[in-house]
Amino acid sequence: MKSLNPPSTRFIARLDVKGDQLIKAIHLEGLRVVGDPQIYAKRYYEQGADELLYIDLVASLYGRNKLKDIVSRTAQDIFIPLTVGGGIRSVEDVTELLAAGADKVAINTAAVANPALIEQVALRFGSQCMVLSIEAKRLGEDRWEVYTDCARESSGRDVIAWAKEAVERGAGEILLTSIDQEGTRKGFDTALTAAVAETVRVPVIASGGYGQPEHINAITHQGSANAIAFADALHFERETIASLKSYGAEAGLRVRSLL
Template identity: 65%
Template sequence: MTSIRLIPRLDIKGPNLIKGIHLEGLRVLGDPQEFARRYYEQGADELIYMDIVASLYGRNSLKELISRTAQDIFIPLTVGGGIRSVEDVRELLRAGADKVAINTAAVSRPDLISEVSKTFGSQCMVVSIEAKQIAPNRWEVFTDNGRERTGLDVVEWAQKAASLGAGEILLTSVDKEGTRRGFDIALVKAVADSCPIPVIASGGMGSIDHLLEVCHKGHANAVAIADVLHYNRIPLHEIRSSARSQDLPVRILRERP
C-alpha cells in the first residue's frame, strides 16, 4: 500500500471557513487562511478548498484566497466549486492551485473532464462526487452541494470519469458528512475497487479507528478531514502518529520551510 494522504478539507462560503452536517446547517468557524497555515505547520499532505456556494452563482471566488495561500504554503492545493471551463481551471492554476475538483459542470458536460486532463494533465483533474445512498449498495450522484439529484449511479459515474481522464476521485458521502460517525465504507470500497485511479474518502471521520477502517476495508488512497481538525478534536500530528502506530502507511514528516 502506498502512503495514505491526510488532507484537511476547508469548505468556504464568502470569506469564511464553514462547517455543516450533511452539507447543511452551516456554521462559520473563522478565517480559512489561519486554519490552512495551522494544518500546513502540523504536516498536512495536501489541502482541499471547496467554494460551497460557487455553483449557485456560476463562478469560483477562491482565486484571491488561493493566491495568498500559495505564497507561504508549499503543499498541493486542490480547489473546487463553480469551475465550468478550461479557462476557469487556468485562472485557478495561475493563482497557485495544483488541482481542480469539478462536480456539477462535469456531470452537465462530461467532455470537460477530458478537456482539462488533456490541457493540464490528468493529475490536475479531480472529479468531485457527492453521493447519497438510495438503496442497499446503491448511491446516486448529487450536485450543487448535495441539493440536486442527477439520476447517475455513483460507481458507474466514477468509472466513466476515470475513462475520460480524471486523475482522482474526491468522494463525499452526504449521508455521513459532518456526523463524526465514520465513513460510508461500502461506498468508498465500491468506488475504489471499480476505478483505476486514487479515491479520497470524505465525510464522517470522528476517530482514528474511522481512518483505519476506510483505508483498510474501504481501500481509500487518501482521507479528507474537516470536523475533527476544525474543532481541534484530534490534532493532525496525533492522527498521523496514531496511524503509524497502527501500521497505516502515512508519510514520515520532515522539517518544512
C-alpha cells in the same frame, strides 16, 4: 498480491468556504462559520498535512467562483499540493486557478452537466490535475446516487458508473464525499468507498464522517481509500494532523513524516 512498499496514505485538510469565510456543515447543509480560512490553512500546513483541499460549497449554486484570491494568498506561504473546487465551469476557470497557485482542481456540478469538460481539462493540464468530485447519497444497499450543487440536486447518475466513466474520460483522482456521513462524526461510508475504489484505477480520497481513531482503520482497510480528508476534527481542535497520522501508523498505514 499487495506491494511490499505501498504508497503512503495521504492525510488531507479539507477547508469548505463560503465567500471569504471557512465554514462547516452537516450533510453539506446548515453552514456554520468557523473563521478565516487562511489562518486554518497555515495551521494545518505547519502541523504536517500532506495536502490542502479548498471547496467553495455555494459556488455552483450562485454561478460563481471566488476562490482565486484565497488560493493566491494561501500559495504564498504554503508549499504542499493544493486542490481547489467549487464553481469551476470551464478550462478558463481552471487556468485562472492554476495561475493563482492551485495544483489540482476538483469538479462536480459542471462535469455532470458536461462530461466532456473532464477530457478537456485532462488533455490541457494532465489527468493528475483533474479531480472528479462526487457527492454521493445512499439510495439503498450498495446503491448511491450522484448529487450536485452542494448536495441539493439529484442527478439520476449511479455513483459507481459515473466514477468509471469519468476515469475513462481522464479524471486522475476521485474526491468522494458521503452526504449521509458528512459532519456526523459517525464514520465514513466504507462500503461506498470500497465500491468506487474497486471500480477505478485512480486514487480515491474519502471525505465525510471521521469521528474517532478506528474510523481511519476502517476507511483504509475495508474502504480501500488512498487518502482521507478531515475537516470538523481539525477545525474544532479535536485532533491535529499529528494525532491523526499517529492513529494511521498504529493501524499499519504508511504515513508521511511530519514537518
